[in-house]
Amino acid sequence: MPNIVFRGPVLRSAALACLASIAAAALAGSQTFAAATIGAPITVPVPAPQKGSAESLKDEYRRPAEIPFPASNPFTPEKLKLGKTLYYDTRLSGSGAQSCASCHNPGYGWGDGLAKGVGDGMKELKRRSPTIVNAAWGLIFMWDGRAPSLEEQALGPIQAAVEMNMPIEKLLERLNSITEYKTLFEAAFPGEGITPAGIGKAIATFERTAISGWAPFDSWIDGDAKAISASAQRGFALFNGKAQCNTCHVGWNFTDDSFHDIGLPDADIGRGAFLGVAVKMRQAFKTPGLRDISRRSPFMHDGSMATLEAVVEHYDTGGVARPSRSDLIKPLGLTVEEKADLVAFLKTLSGSSDVIAQPIQPR
Amino acid sequence: MKRFSTFCYAFAVFGGVSAVAAVAADQSVHQKGRVFSVEALKVKTGEAVVFVNDDTVPHNVMSTSAGNEFNLGSVAPGTAMPVKFDKAGSVQVICAIHPRMKMTVTVD
Numbered sequence: 001m002p003n004i005v006f007r008g009p010v011l012r013s014a015a016l017a018c019l020a021s022i023a024a025a026a027l028a029g030s031q032t033f034a035a036a037t038i039g040a041p042i043t044v045p046v047p048a049p050q051k052g053s054a055e056s057l058k059d060e061y062r063r064p065a066e067i068p069f070p071a072s073n074p075f076t077p078e079k080l081k082l083g084k085t086l087y088y089d090t091r092l093s094g095s096g097a098q099s100c101a102s103c104h105n106p107g108y109g110w111g112d113g114l115a116k117g118v119g120d121g122m123k124e125l126k127r128r129s130p131t132i133v134n135a136a137w138g139l140i141f142m143w144d145g146r147a148p149s150l151e152e153q154a155l156g157p158i159q160a161a162v163e164m165n166m167p168i169e170k171l172l173e174r175l176n177s178i179t180e181y182k183t184l185f186e187a188a189f190p191g192e193g194i195t196p197a198g199i200g201k202a203i204a205t206f207e208r209t210a211i212s213g214w215a216p217f218d219s220w221i222d223g224d225a226k227a228i229s230a231s232a233q234r235g236f237a238l239f240n241g242k243a244q245c246n247t248c249h250v251g252w253n254f255t256d257d258s259f260h261d262i263g264l265p266d267a268d269i270g271r272g273a274f275l276g277v278a279v280k281m282r283q284a285f286k287t288p289g290l291r292d293i294s295r296r297s298p299f300m301h302d303g304s305m306a307t308l309e310a311v312v313e314h315y316d317t318g319g320v321a322r323p324s325r326s327d328l329i330k331p332l333g334l335t336v337e338e339k340a341d342l343v344a345f346l347k348t349l350s351g352s353s354d355v356i357a358q359p360i361q362p363r
Numbered sequence: 364m365k366r367f368s369t370f371c372y373a374f375a376v377f378g379g380v381s382a383v384a385a386v387a388a389d390q391s392v393h394q395k396g397r398v399f400s401v402e403a404l405k406v407k408t409g410e411a412v413v414f415v416n417d418d419t420v421p422h423n424v425m426s427t428s429a430g431n432e433f434n435l436g437s438v439a440p441g442t443a444m445p446v447k448f449d450k451a452g453s454v455q456v457i458c459a460i461h462p463r464m465k466m467t468v469t470v471d
Binding site: 035036037039040041043044046139140145247250257258259275277278280281284327328 | 432433
């Protein structure tokens with residue numbers, strides 16, 4: 001690490017950096033400027049990307065062997081049974097007409113197949129219903145990251161007036177009036193009764209079992225060289241190379257669980273509602289995973305793109321250039337063939353799907 | 364006016380009172396692999412921590428901890444940014460882009 005030297009041009013750079021910092025604080029509505037002081041940038045060497053073999057690259061995409069359950073909410077069959085029952089129960093909504101599964105339906109890749117979600121009173125919501133597939137591996141939840149855990153996320157839409165519109169006290173009263181639910185809660189949470197925390201833990205436990213099926217891509221990663229087409233294999237190379245998709249769609253579930261403005265033209269501020277002080281968070285949304293992507297159209301947080309071809313076209317152009325747009329988003333210069341290869345690769349990520357049995361609801 | 368005078372103070376101290384002033388960077392936080400290289404470190408009041416983006420993607424290191432707020436903005440790979448902490452206390456540092464990246468700087 002070189003010493004930090006402040007002289008000559010660097011001194012002016014430091015002044016500019018300080019000014020920039022003040023401007024940022026002013027923009028953020030900061031009342032004072034008692035803040036840490038930012039020095040001038042220093043150029044440091046960055047190790048060249050490791051040119052590993054195709055096999056070592058594949059290792060980054062191998063499926064995990066087990067579902068991770070947090071120590072604060074370990075798996076039990078009783079919680080799973082209760083959680084699944086709650087997940088499909090329309091009585092969790094104020095209207096009695098919507099369940100979690102209404103918007104996060106396994107038949108549509110655990111989404112709803114609509115451009116925008118539909119909430120209480122059949123009113124359109126402002127964003128597309130995100131999938132819950134592979135949520136067990138999630139770090140932070142909702143398009144804007146407002147839920148820090150799956151347990152908290154589960155309780156959010158139930159209570160949101162525009163979504164399921166069910167005040168928690170009313171929900172507890174309703175569940176307590178259903179004898180069979182008392183039995184299910186007692187089995188899952190002995191001696192605790194019916195509580196908001198129990199509802200969240202049970203639904204989260206069920207959601208963690210919504211796993212994408214074994215896909216042709218997995219067979220290819222596993223060594224079956226013919227499991228995906230030559231075009232898809234070229235697409236995989238592009239995904240990790242020229243198209244740079246893997247800078248955000250990382251690992252076996254194809255997400256960095258992070259926030260990026262990808263230059264879509266809508267006005268939704270996304271993560272900016274929570275971290276607006278960071279310019280790059282204005283109009284940033286959480287990177288969705290790509291598993292089962294063929295079943296999850298339309299795409300993007302605003303549901304504005306009907307096909308994977310349209311998505312690839314968007315990334316090729318780079319979208320709307322603005323200060324908040326991620327520095328990773330820029331025109332790619334893909335050829336027609338390369339775009340087709342990328343789409344062919346993306347279509348190998350959808351797995352076999354099991355029939356999901358819907359539970360009989362308690363009365 | 365207060366903002367301006369505070370700026371002048373900060374600039375005088377951190378920018379170097381003389382043209383030959385140099386500040387040794389004895390604490391660095393690396394970001395390779397979308398993680399901070401340390402979860403916690405301690406510095407003395409007035410000391411700098413250098414946030415080194417030795418990763419392959421941009422990072423936006425920042426803090427909203429009172430008295431030690433800073434926001435480096437989007438920092439490209441291959442760039443290190445020194446930040447000097449002038450107020451004692453615990454500083455929660457995050458990358459705005461990557462929520463897995465969290466650490467604490469304790470300023471004594």
